[in-house]
Every structure is written in C-alpha cells, then in structure tokens.
Amino acid sequence: EDKVVQSPLSLVVHEGDTVTLNCSYEVTNFRSLLWYKQEKKAPTFLFMLTSSGIEKKSGRLSSILDKKELSSILNITATQTGDSAIYLCAVEAGGTSYGKLTFGQGTILTVHP
Amino acid sequence: GAGVSQSPRYKVAKRGQDVALRCDPISGHVSLFWYQQALGQGPEFLTYFQNEAQLDKSGLPSDRFFAERPEGSVSTLKIQRTQQEDSAVYLCASSRGTGDEKLFFGSGTQLSVL
Numbered sequence: 077e078d079k080v081v082q083s084p085l086s087l088v089v090h091e092g093d094t095v096t097l098n099c100s101y102e103v104t105n106f107r108s109l110l111w112y113k114q115e116k117k118a119p120t121f122l123f124m125l126t127s128s129g130i131e132k133k134s135g136r137l138s139s140i141l142d143k144k145e146l147s148s149i150l151n152i153t154a155t156q157t158g159d160s161a162i163y164l165c166a167v168e169a170g171g172t173s174y175g176k177l178t179f180g181q182g183t184i185l186t187v188h189p
Numbered sequence: 190g191a192g193v194s195q196s197p198r199y200k201v202a203k204r205g206q207d208v209a210l211r212c213d214p215i216s217g218h219v220s221l222f223w224y225q226q227a228l229g230q231g232p233e234f235l236t237y238f239q240n241e242a243q244l245d246k247s248g249l250p251s252d253r254f255f256a257e258r259p260e261g262s263v264s265t266l267k268i269q270r271t272q273q274e275d276s277a278v279y280l281c282a283s284s285r286g287t288g289d290e291k292l293f294f295g296s297g298t299q300l301s302v303l
Contacts, residue, residue: 080231117278117297118193119232124291164231173245175222175284175292179231 078103080180082165088186089155097150097183099165107170109141109148110177114162122150122163155187191215193295195281201301202271210266210298212281218293219286221264223256226278226297235279238264239286271302 079102108126112119123132125141166177194213224232234248240261258264282292
C-alpha cells in the first residue's frame with residue numbers, strides 16, 4: 077500500500093523566517109510527487125516533481141525530489157503571514173489512474189507577524 | 190466555469206439520512222475525482238470518472254457510497270444511511286485528462302452526521 081509521511085506535523089514561525097517541510101514516501105512504481113497548499117478547504121497546486129523534473133522553483137517557494145531517499149522537501153524563504161496554511165504532499169503511482177493521489181497528513185504552517 | 194464548484198458548502202444530516210453532494214467541474218475537464226478528508230488528515234481517494242465512465246471506485250468505503258456523472262459533466266456523490274464516521278469534507282477535483290496530474294480542487298462540502 078502506498079504511503080506518504082510528512083514532518084513536522086505543525087510549525088510556527090515568524091515573518092521572514094525560512095522553513096523546510098519534509099515528505100517521505102513509499103510507492104509502487106513511482107510516477108510523480110506533488111505539493112499542494114490548503115487554505116480553508118480547497119487545495120491549490122504548487123509543484124509536481126517527476127524523474128525528469130526533480131527541482132522546481134516559484135518565487136519564494138522551491139522543492140526538490142530525492143528519488144534515492146524516497147523523499148522531497150518544500151522550502152519557503154522569507155515567510156509571510158499569507159503562507160499560513162496546510163501543506164500537503166502526495167504521490168502518484170504508475171499503472172493507476174492519473175490523478176489518483178495518496179496524500180500525507182499535511183504540515184500546518186503558522187506564520188506570525 | 191472558472192473553477193470547480195461544489196454544493197452545498199455545509200450539510201448536517203441525522204444518522205440514517207441519505208445525502209447528495211454535487212460537483213461542477215471546470216468546463217471541458219474530462220477527468221473528475223472525489224476525495225474524502227477527515228479532520229486532521231490528508232484527502233483520501235474515493236472514485237474517478239473519465240467523462241461519464243467511472244473507471245475506478247476502489248476508494249469508496251462501503252456500498253452506501255455511490256457516485257455518478259451521467260452526462261460527463263456534473264457529478265453527484267450519494268451517501269445512503271449516513272453514519273457518524275461519514276463526517277468529513279468531501280472534495281471534488283477535475284483535470285483535463287491528458288495525463289496532466291494537476292488537479293483543480295473545489296472548496297468541498299463539509300458533512301456533519303449527528
């Protein structure tokens with residue numbers, strides 16, 4: 077059974093801090109790893125990492141996939157209060173329906189002013 | 190539409206009642222997914238449609254759960270004889286279905302079974 081574990085489960089920082097969120101996974105026939113940001117209810121897409129794209133960056137956010145260690149990190153630099161959210165990591169297995177994701181429990185990030 | 194739309198936003202049901210949750214995907218999106226998110230947990234896959242065909246329903250927790258998408262657009266998730274353990278946020282997501290795994294999620298329906 078596919079499994080995703082995220083750490084820490086929660087994190088409290090101050091504006092301007094840099095944070096690193098961790099995701100480790102076990103999946104049969106890895107296809108991709110995705111990061112989502114969940115504010116209130118709707119998760120919004122951040123990054124997708126695959127064997128051919130192991131590093132992504134967008135503004136203050138960046139993510140790296142380590143296929144050897146079966147893990148990924150999400151970095152946020154110069155955090156802002158608007159970064160407060162739940163960050164979800166998910167994996168997709170080959171041989172399954174596209175979009176059938178296994179999610180981790182999420183990391184709750186709180187950024188104080 | 191501009192995004193995935195779900196209704197109702199909140200639903201309170203008495204144990205044993207039947208409920209129906211609606212999802213309007215992004216216009217033109219072929220693939221549609223239902224996920225269940227319990228409090229403090231990540232979303233869990235329930236079922237997947239490609240157009241009107243339900244290609245995967247392996248995540249439906251029991252035969253009380255039923256989903257349909259008769260015309261390949263709007264989808265309904267029905268839960269019969271609701272139980273307290275059905276209380277969760279039900280998220281709908283859609284994608285273009287071209288092998289693009291970027292799912293666009295709706296804001297969900299929060300179901301509380303009393």
